[in-house]
Amino acid sequence: MNPTASPVSLTRYLIEEQREGRIGPNLRLLIEVVARACKSISIQVGKGALGGVLGDAGSGGEASINVQGEAQKKLDVLSNEILLEANAWGGHLAALASEEMDHCVAIPDEYPRGKYLLLFDPLDGSSNIDVNISVGTIFSVLRCPEDVETVGDEHFLQPGTAQVAAGYCTYGPSTMLVLTIGNGTHAFTLDREIGSFVMTTRGMRIPEETREFAVNMSNQRFWEEPMQQYVGDLLAGKEGPRGKDFNMRWVASMVADVHRILTRGGIFSYPLDSKCAPKGGKLRLMYEANPMAFLVEQAGGAASTGRQRMLDVRPTGLHQRVPVFLGSKNEVEAAVRYHAEHDAQARAVA
Numbered sequence: 001m002n003p004t005a006s007p008v009s010l011t012r013y014l015i016e017e018q019r020e021g022r023i024g025p026n027l028r029l030l031i032e033v034v035a036r037a038c039k040s041i042s043i044q045v046g047k048g049a050l051g052g053v054l055g056d057a058g059s060g061g062e063a064s065i066n067v068q069g070e071a072q073k074k075l076d077v078l079s080n081e082i083l084l085e086a087n088a089w090g091g092h093l094a095a096l097a098s099e100e101m102d103h104c105v106a107i108p109d110e111y112p113r114g115k116y117l118l119l120f121d122p123l124d125g126s127s128n129i130d131v132n133i134s135v136g137t138i139f140s141v142l143r144c145p146e147d148v149e150t151v152g153d154e155h156f157l158q159p160g161t162a163q164v165a166a167g168y169c170t171y172g173p174s175t176m177l178v179l180t181i182g183n184g185t186h187a188f189t190l191d192r193e194i195g196s197f198v199m200t201t202r203g204m205r206i207p208e209e210t211r212e213f214a215v216n217m218s219n220q221r222f223w224e225e226p227m228q229q230y231v232g233d234l235l236a237g238k239e240g241p242r243g244k245d246f247n248m249r250w251v252a253s254m255v256a257d258v259h260r261i262l263t264r265g266g267i268f269s270y271p272l273d274s275k276c277a278p279k280g281g282k283l284r285l286m287y288e289a290n291p292m293a294f295l296v297e298q299a300g301g302a303a304s305t306g307r308q309r310m311l312d313v314r315p316t317g318l319h320q321r322v323p324v325f326l327g328s329k330n331e332v333e334a335a336v337r338y339h340a341e342h343d344a345q346a347r348a349v350a
């Protein structure tokens with residue numbers, strides 16, 4: 001960023017995009033509302049133990065379980081409520097869907113209904129909340145199909161290429177909103193004193209080459225063959241077929257791991273393994289993989305399931321899971337090659 005140029009707030013950026021005809025007033029409003037909700041979540045996350053918001057949701061010793069079968073944290077529930085309340089009655093949305101809700105919520109008839117669908121993971125990486133490690137919010141925006149009388153889950157089942165906006169907010173040492181409306185990926189840092197997001201990187205670019213990978217290595221023995229071979233070759237370093245040493249990082253907050261990759265490159269992977277295979281993968285397509293894939297592609301990177309471009313996947317369920325490989329273009333392509341070669345050999349043997 002040019003330090004002499006006057007800072008561009010998120011609001012000003014969105015107004016400029018509206019003037020250029022790249023977004024309409026309703027999408028502008030929607031993004032502003034999501035950003036405002038993220039500011040509220042950031043305040044709650046920042047209070048930590050002082051706010052009484054750490055720990056599990058539920059009462060009487062009973063854990064509260066979401067549709068994914070996962071125990072909810074208090075902050076999962078609170079963040080979900082903040083996003084719901086902020087967005088419900090603004091006139092810009094037709095319906096919302098969340099990791100924390102079984103089904104979408106349509107805007108009731110008595111309220112003005114907008115033309116967009118919003119999906120979100122209200123708090124990503126929530127296992128990290130209690131240990132004060134970065135967490136985040138991920139969101140994706142789709143158009144509601146026209147002439148729909150009652151909006152249902154099925155109207156959300158659009159491929160990632162149909163997204164009109166996507167982003168995440170990371171609650172780390174600083175709070176940052178990273179956004180795309182299909183015209184590059186831009187980063188905004190929350191200026192806590194003035195209370196607004198200020199653009200700090202226009203047009204993020206992911207280096208095509210990398211020497212850093214992110215994966216939960218404890219799952220190694222459960223991975224499929226091509227993943228075993230791919231990571232085996234990364235670990236072999238300079239002496240192996242890849243001819244270079246690789247470093248590894250794993251925060252276990254997708255937002256934090258993807259933010260590092262958008263900032264300095266790398267490959268993020270949550271592959272298929274025998275534990276998550278019956279569900280199709282670990283990460284959720286509609287509100288984790290697709291918005292991140294949109295952001296990464298807009299920053300010159302690539303995103304794949306290992307066998308298909310992520311944004312081309314035809315969703316079959318609101319909470320569908322997929323294997324994920326995303327980040328530096330050449331490295332994602334290398335991982336995809338391992339899968340393609342393995343599958344071709346398996347077909348030849350069959």
Ligand SMILES: O=P(O)(O)OC[C@H]1O[C@](O)(COP(=O)(O)O)[C@@H](O)[C@@H]1O
Nearest residue numbers: 121123124125126127216252253254
């Ligand atoms: O604990 P694991 O198996 O390494 O999984 C970590 C992954 O799970 C997630 O935490 C899932 O997100 P939620 O906290 O929203 O369920 C990702 O953010 C992260 O990449």
Ligand SMILES: [Mg+2]
Nearest residue numbers: 121124125288
């Ligand atoms: Mg998540």
Ligand SMILES: [Mg+2]
Nearest residue numbers: 099121123124
């Ligand atoms: Mg979550």
